[in-house]
Amino acid sequence: MPRATFWDTQRADVIGMASESESKSIVCVVSGRGSNLEAILRTARDEEWEEGRPAGCAIRVAAVISNRREARGLEVARAYGVPTLALPHGDFPSREGFDAALAEAIDIHGPVLVVLAGFMRVLTPGFVARYAGRLLNIHPSLLPAFAGLDTHRRALQAGVRLHGATVHFVSDRLDGGPIVAQAVVPVLPGDSEQTLAARVLEQEHFLLPRCIRWVLEGRVRLNGDRVLIEGIAPQDLLVVAR
Numbered sequence: 146m147p148r149a150t151f152w153d154t155q156r157a158d159v160i161g162m163a164s165e166s167e168s169k170s171i172v173c174v175v176s177g178r179g180s181n182l183e184a185i186l187r188t189a190r191d192e193e194w195e196e197g198r199p200a201g202c203a204i205r206v207a208a209v210i211s212n213r214r215e216a217r218g219l220e221v222a223r224a225y226g227v228p229t230l231a232l233p234h235g236d237f238p239s240r241e242g243f244d245a246a247l248a249e250a251i252d253i254h255g256p257v258l259v260v261l262a263g264f265m266r267v268l269t270p271g272f273v274a275r276y277a278g279r280l281l282n283i284h285p286s287l288l289p290a291f292a293g294l295d296t297h298r299r300a301l302q303a304g305v306r307l308h309g310a311t312v313h314f315v316s317d318r319l320d321g322g323p324i325v326a327q328a329v330v331p332v333l334p335g336d337s338e339q340t341l342a343a344r345v346l347e348q349e350h351f352l353l354p355r356c357i358r359w360v361l362e363g364r365v366r367l368n369g370d371r372v373l374i375e376g377i378a379p380q381d382l383l384v385v386a387r
């Protein structure tokens with residue numbers, strides 16, 4: 146079975162340093178463009194996550210893994226000096242085989258949180274169970290509406306006035322799982338799929354880094370199938386863009 150063999154460890158010096166145990170690591174998994182990943186890395190840099198601000202503990206994006214070798218997200222990660230791994234799913238005979246290799250590659254970094262930042266594959270129940278409460282996804286709709294693909298086109302077809310994005314813990318239902326926070330945008334007359342997608346994406350870039358930080362601060366956690374919130378104003382869990 147193919148295995149995770151070739152880490153591009155531009156920052157291998159950081160891996161294994163004594164200070165690693167004092168910081169909380171996250172691993173991001175991507176399939177494509179990587180704009181959400183970029184938002185995470187930019188926010189982490191601007192807010193000085195590695196220095197322990199503002200979370201009170203150092204947060205480090207330890208690695209980025211993609212199931213597509215050509216994913217722009219891998220370039221984004223390298224530009225920020227984050228180790229990357231391409232793990233093409235086509236190299237594996239089964240979904241279970243891919244997920245096992247993915248888990249192995251993730252676990253090397255001992256992350257407290259795994260972020261699906263535009264990861265376009267259905268995960269096996271075994272994988273989801275392994276990371277229960279530690280697996281976060283962003284989806285470009287107001288879940289539970291428009292789970293699955295082509296959310297912006299379907300929102301336009303349905304004629305909804307509100308659309309948006311959702312950050313949620315992953316369950317083994319497609320785009321299901323307890324919701325952490327949502328961002329709402331209006332659907333405007335004359336919107337195309339592209340204009341609507343752009344309006345949603347801007348909010349995704351705000352929402353996802355924020356939710357990650359909350360989880361790492363212990364202000365958001367999963368308890369069974371419920372999300373427990375501590376010390377977050379309710380209005381911060383719902384971003385309303387005009």
Ligand code: GRF
Nearest residue numbers: 178179180181263283284285
């Ligand atoms: C985003 O819209 C995200 O919500 C969805 O896939 C898209 C990924 O975009 N899961 P990017 O790769 O982050 O630019």
